[in-house]
Structure formats: structure tokens, C-alpha cells
Amino acid sequence: MNRRSVVTAAVAGGLAAAGGIAWQLRATRLREEERAAVDRDTAGFWGLSFPTPDEPEPRSIVTATFRGQPLLVNFWGTWCPPCVKEMPELDRFAREHAAQGWRVLGLAVDNARAVREFLRRTPVSYAIAMAGFEGSELARKLGNAQSGLPFTVAFDRGGRIARTKAGETNAAELGGWAREMR
Numbered sequence: 313m314n315r316r317s318v319v320t321a322a323v324a325g326g327l328a329a330a331g332g333i334a335w336q337l338r339a340t341r342l343r344e345e346e347r348a349a350v351d352r353d354t355a356g357f358w359g360l361s362f363p364t365p366d367e368p369e370p371r372s373i374v375t376a377t378f379r380g381q382p383l384l385v386n387f388w389g390t391w392c393p394p395c396v397k398e399m400p401e402l403d404r405f406a407r408e409h410a411a412q413g414w415r416v417l418g419l420a421v422d423n424a425r426a427v428r429e430f431l432r433r434t435p436v437s438y439a440i441a442m443a444g445f446e447g448s449e450l451a452r453k454l455g456n457a458q459s460g461l462p463f464t465v466a467f468d469r470g471g472r473i474a475r476t477k478a479g480e481t482n483a484a485e486l487g488g489w490a491r492e493m494r
Contacts, residue, residue, distance in 0.1 A: 354454065354473055362419060362441035365427040373417065373441040381413045382474075382493050383467040384486070387443065387451045389422045390430040394480040395462040399436055405486045406438040413469070414490060419443035421451070421461060468493050 358379055363370035386402055388395035399418075406416040416438035420427045424442055431440060443450060448459050455476040456463040466475040466489050475489050 354467075354471070357450070357454065358471055360450075362443060363424075364439075364441050365420070365424040365431065367428060370424070370442070373439055375417075378415050378417065378467075379471050380469055381415050382469055382490070384414065384416045384489075385454075385465045385467070386416065386418050386481075387421055387447055387456070387461055387463040388418055389420065389461050390426045391422070392461045396430075396434070398462060398480045398482070399434065401481060401483050401486065403436045403438060404483060405490075406436075409490050412490065412494070415439070417441065419447050419450075421445060421447035466493065 358376050361372045361374045363372055384402070384405065386395075386398075388399070390396070402416055402418070406414070418436065418438060418440040420440060420442050421444070422442070423444070427440065427442065448456075451461075451463045451465075452459050454463075454465050455473065456478055458478055460478055462480060464475075464477045464481050465473055468474040474493055477485070
């Protein structure tokens with residue numbers, strides 16, 4: 313290898329490293345910008361109200377009533393197998409962590425009739441409300457970039473997002489979140 317080849321290789325390597333550093337800085341900046349957007353949307357979350365699937369008259373669940381408590385919000389659908397599979401874990405979490413102030417809110421990305429029928433067969437102890445199909449957009453604003461279900465968000469006592477999970481959760485993971493947020 314001659315001197316010219318060595319210099320060319322060194323310059324190319326330096327440019328590649330500089331490009332990688334610039335890309336990483338840009339990616340960090342994008343993550344910070346995305347985080348700022350999620351924080352703005354989180355503030356809006358605390359002013360929302362969702363109808364319950366109750367018959368004949370739905371009640372309203374107002375998110376502001378959960379403020380000041382750790383809150384686990386789970387976006388789910390009756391037609392979503394992993395959503396249905398994790399519901400017993402969420403129910404257990406709600407019962408076991410209620411004494412520490414935790415609340416759980418299931419937001420159904422579904423229709424009220426299907427949710428009512430599902431809950432008759434599979435009751436849960438935590439609050440269930442209807443986000444409807446617009447719930448996918450709300451979940452996206454709260455950090456669900458893939459817009460898939462299930463999607464779970466843990467809010468701390470200050471109303472800020474502490475954790476998110478796209479996909480099925482489990483008892484160990486939820487318990488870990490609760491310990492982290494004491």
C-alpha cells in the first residue's frame with residue numbers, strides 16, 4: 313500500500329467517524345424534540361374525559377381525577393390477543409399496588425358494545441373507559457410511535473410519563489416500574 317492510499321483511507325475513516333458523530337448528535341436532538349412534543353401532549357392528557365362502556369348511561373372518567381397519583385394507562389382492544397392476555401396481570405397490579413396509590417385506567421380502542429360484552433365474560437377491578445378508534449392517535453402522542461396495541465404508559469405522581477411499553481406487559485415488569493417510582 314502506497315502513502316497516497318494510506319492517506320486516502322485515513323481521510324475516509326475520519327469523515328466516516330465525523331459523519332457518525334453528527335448523526336448521533338442529530339438523533340439525540342430528535343429524541344429531545346420528540347420528548348418535548350410528548351411532554352406537551354402529556355399536559356393535554358390531564359384535561360381529557362372518556363365515557364365508560366356502561367349501559368344504559370355511560371359515566372365519564374376524567375383524567376384529572378388521577379393527577380397526583382401514579383397512574384398506569386393501558387390502551388387495548390377486545391380483538392387484540394396480547395391485550396386480552398395481559399389483562400389479568402394489569403388487574404393483579406391494580407389490586408396489589410392500590411395501597412401505594414397506584415391507579416390503573418384501561419382505554420379501549422374499540423366500540424362500547426364489544427367492550428361491555430368482553431367485560432361481562434372477563435371482569436376487571438380497574439377503571440375501563442372508551443378511547444374509541446381515536447385512542448390510537450392519543451397513544452401515538454403519548455409515545456406509541458408504532459401505533460400498535462397494547463400500549464402502556466406509567467405516569468408519576470407529578471403527571472409526567474415515567475415509562476412506556478409498546479406490546480404486552482407482565483407482572484415482573486409492572487412491579488419493577490412501581491418500585492422505581494416510589
